[in-house]
Amino acid sequence: MKKYDLSPPHNQAEAAAGLEFRLPAAGEDCQALCSTGPAMEEIFAAGGLLSRELPGFEPREGQLAMARAVAATLNGNEPSPGGAPEQPAAAHGGRLVLAEAGTGTGKTLAYLVPAVLSGRKVVISTNTINLQEQILAKEIPFIRRHLAPGLKALCVKGRQNYLCLYRWHQLQINPQGRLFSKGVSDQDEQNLETIAAWLNETGTGDRGELRGLADDSPLWAGISAAAGHCLGSSCPHGADCFITRLRQRAARSQLLIVNHHLFFSDLAVRRFGHAEVLPRYEAVIFDEAHHLENIATRHFGLALSHYQIIDLVRDLEGMAEARLRERDRAGVVQAVRALAAEASLFLDFFPARRGRFPLRELIAAEPRWPELCSTLETAFAAVIRPLEKLAGCEEIWGPVLRRCQDLLATFKTITSPPQLAVPSVGAAPGGHDAMPQPPRDADGLATTAETPGRPSPPAPVAADSAIYWYERREKTVQLAVSPIDVAGHLQEHLYRQVKAAVFTSATLRTGNDFRYVKARLGLPADCPALDLATPFDYAGRTLLYVPDQDFPAPNEAAYPARARQLMREIIGHSRGRALLLFTSVNAMHQAAAELAGKVPYPVLVQGEAPRSALLEEFRSRTRSVLLAVASFWEGVDVPGESLSCVIIDKLPFEVPSDPVIMARVDKIRAEGGNPFFDFQVPRAVLTLRQGVGRLLRSNADQGVLAILDVRLFSKGYGRTFLKSLPPSPLSRELAAVKKFFSREKP
16 A cells, blocks of 8 residues: 655744644645545545445545544655655654544544554554443444454453452452452352353453443452552463463554553553563554643652552451461561551541642651651561562562562652752753652552562652652542653653654644644644544534623622522523533532522432433433533533533633642743743643533534633633634623524424
8 A cells, every 4th residue: 555644834934833734725725735645535535435334424524634644644754745745753753643633523433544554553542441442342343344354453451450360269269368358248249150150251351341340349359450469470370361361462463442541551661671561562543632641640650559558468468368377477467467557657647638739848847757757668678578588488479579669669769759959050950761760560550670679769859850749538648759741751752662653632722723732742843733623513503602791700709609590591591401510519519509499400410420320311311400520521422402501610720739730830930931821721721622522412413602701701811712612603692592592492
């Protein structure tokens, strides 16, 4: 198959000005914007393969343009027809492209088809399980039938999703053992029978095949193949291990479908040369790419929780009771129980207030900190000593020894943050290489050390490159260190290691350009970017409503009551069928209390039932109202009449109290930037666009977008938000909302 290139901006001036690829205007030659190739046209254009074989398919110019761009990016460095310049690679390594594809563009096939036809080993990384399942159940079978009959595609999940045969057999031998916390309940007994029958049939060990097992099942936690429990080469069930089989299948597959968390946890351990979960790959395609910075931040950092220590203690107690004679057992059990006691004292030290907070400030204000850390380190050491002797006699103790050593190394690293200091002249600035680097596995835990013995000392950390923080939860506390900027990590450990990377999402632009996402992900300024508008008719089928200038701003005392009153009125005009998205849990609950009993429709509230149950009820009732925060701003797909109105209470600015957000704000300010316009506004724009995108999910949908925040017009930054929204007709009169819905049949 002939390969084609995607042309970059025509010159450096255009690139510097932030000009991006776009769909051609009426009468404009698409060839001038991105190279064409007959292979993609034969599949995506009118009369092509999809038109002939896919029921209901409608040719979309944006889909074809994206397929061409992805094909060109994956297919290497051959010159394009007509001698257009090659896509720049330079210092960043592989070929890169961004593609914002509005809802309805058909982006999934637009990247899957070129990926398969490229012949390269490609990882498809998504943020949601729903999209992974859609790809496997819908797109892959179609591609196999019509394009690549021999295609080997595999969904790879995190280790905790697979059953560990060793732990399963241990449970059969000792079902009430302390290895599994408080033993096995009656409900677990039923699940055990189900799992035993399933094991006679499954070839994967994937818990996704067990439909009746609860997501938070403690039984599964006791038998999963989480890396911290893996015995490695000393496991007596190694030949039948589901993880080993998974890796073998992955090595033989061309297409690997993963989620972002697995991809970046794997990438994190690759940095240190440790064993990877994924086999070597040539290219990666990120769908839902607007999540990448947050997820990369988590996996390029370190974390340790009180729960991890307690989990280690439970496992050690269970192993000691199952494998040791009484005289040997007593010393181990005494040491691990002492470790649990010290861990609980350490937990009690932290303030009870829940949330995330900077760790350095807490340490500076607490003179007992060195003593607390030293005491817990001593308790770790008291556990490690007998484990070293046991590991010297029996291999099966080696993995749990190394797990204990590595938890201690991580604890030392996080609890000893460096002091902020002005770097000396000529010193390298704090960057991605200065992050702590203790050994870790691809599930985020410390991994096997090269040799047994004392844990590695904390790695040197540049104080201005990382933020140390803690999170207090109801029953545990997590300590963490996170990179302030992930761009350098991505440039060195991803872009320079692959031949191509594609980034796509329905929301990548802020305003009219891609500069923000390029900067945050470390992409070069001249990285090609396509803006592929949704084919949905926003101009003809939607209305954007913003209250008039007399409506109070969100920071005014009158706003909450006025906003709730306006919500009631809008819901009355829409006859229910409304999704209300809030920026805080308190605002959501206050609105729920106001609406309950005052609107003649069921009021569904996030948190009162599982997410899936709420969405199913919202879909099926047609005339109901759903109130939600956070995760409901995206991933909610309710086509049809049940969702005919989206009401957003405020522009979704983050409260900059999160330590990582605060550190990024401070870094931008220290570098002479404006953190509000350079960071906070773009983040809020992307979140708002996700929320707005819940309205139209099919060509037949219609409805009203209501944003109850007058700052869209009263503040200068409001123009950035407005430019980022779909081309809906705008009104500031509530009567226009009533008129819009009056066109419908009651």
